[in-house]
Amino acid sequence: MKAVVITAPGGRDRLEVQDLPEPDLPAGHVLIDVAWGACNWGDIQKRQGVYPDPVDYPAILGGEVSGRVAQLGEGVSGVAVGDAVAAITGPDMLRGFAERVAVPQAFLIPLAEGLDLRAAAAYPVVSLTAWHLLHTAASVKAGDVILVHAIGGGVGLALTQLGRAAGLRVIGTVGSEGKGRHALDFGAERVIPRDSEDFVAVAMEVTDGRGVDLVIDSLGADILPRSFDALRPFGRVINIGEAAGEPDFAVRKKLYERSTSFAGFEVLHAEPGSPRWRASVKGIAAHIADGDLRLPIAEEFGIDAIRDAHEFLESRRASGKVLIRVGGA
Known part of the structure; x- marks a missing residue:
């Protein structure tokens, strides 16, 4: 073969x-x-x-x-x-x-x-990753605001659609103007080009100064530490990759600025075959069949x-x- x-x-x-x-x-x-x-x-x-x-x-x-x-x-x-x-x-x-x-x-x-x-x-990978980010690694509720870095990528687009299905407000960042078209089509409220806009300022603007509830970061580098500045008090950053490079920052100091929390995530830690994994597979299959996850x-x-x-x-x-x-x- x-x-x-x-x-x-x-x-x-x-x-x-x-x-x-x-x-x-x-x-x-x-x-x-x-x-x-x-x-x-x-x-x-x-x-x-x-x-x-x-x-x-x-x-x-x-x-x-x-x-x-x-x-x-x-x-x-x-x-x-x-x-x-x-x-x-x-x-x-x-x-x-x-x-x-x-x-x-x-x-x-x-x-x-x-x-x-x-x-x-x-x-398989992006939809199950998005599902478990929202419902296993975090516990989102309707009305929460999430900020998704690289929202134009596969995980970002799945998060946009599954987030909207859960009643969330979804904003996100892209590397440059034009890469967020699909996210907007799928219901993102705002897409922020990082080369021309300050995503922290926009996050504060759309939440009336409160900050977002959850940030999903797949980029690392200098984007990860700044993501904590976009959070509300007791908000959470979940990192799923370092596509832009390894970050170098004092994470403990950032956590104390707003009493926030930080976690990493790997989809296979959601235990394939477990009840929660089977629930996610069933949920994803239903979204695909209904045509509301594309x-x-x-x-x-x-x-x-x-x-x-x-x-x-x-x-x-x-x-x-x-x-x-x-x-x-």
Whole structure:
């Protein structure tokens, strides 16, 4: 089978499409004929060798996919061969950019028959991340104001739609003018270009000087410490990444300025297979089926053009998901 392999950490030239044996199928796993995969910033980090969790090289990249069930491992029930599914590929979020992948059953998202598999590949990581940010890592309530950095990206757009569905007011930042169009279309109240506006000032303006209830930060660098200045007293910042660089600041001092709190978040800590995870999968599937959760596709690439996909994602031009056509079903 064809698969995208990173032979050793480094530049895009380290990416290779190789012909590999099909994967084993352990008990409790489902073998998927992969139609589409989605390329995420974590794939870039794994290629570069800077991903927070260890990666054993060579490795097959790809952490989320869509396709159809090809075979059931021992002990699997409630799913049938031929079913349309989306999935996070497992705890290490690898092996998805291949013609077949074995996935733990707990990581599956069943799809309504007829749902476009191309669109479905965009949902697993970002939609479940957004759901658990709002309902597990934080406990939002109708009327709360949230500030989402990089609101034009996949997680940002999912947060916008799920936040609006929960009755929240959603504002967000983008790197430059024009990248927030989708967020506004999906119900964001205000999108702030960081290159021309002060997001702290805008946050205070839209909350009449009170500050926002929650900030979701995926950028780090100097944006993270300033995010605390946009909070109300007892507000919360949740960090989910450092796409703009590692921050360097005295976090304890910032917390005491408004008695705020700070947390990190990783979606798989929401325990796939647990009752709260099953509730999130059910909720996401319902939103997708109802058409009130939509994620735009920024660009798609064939599996043989994986280096071009990485280049596009690293260019920061994407507003929406970057897809990899594997089987193309």
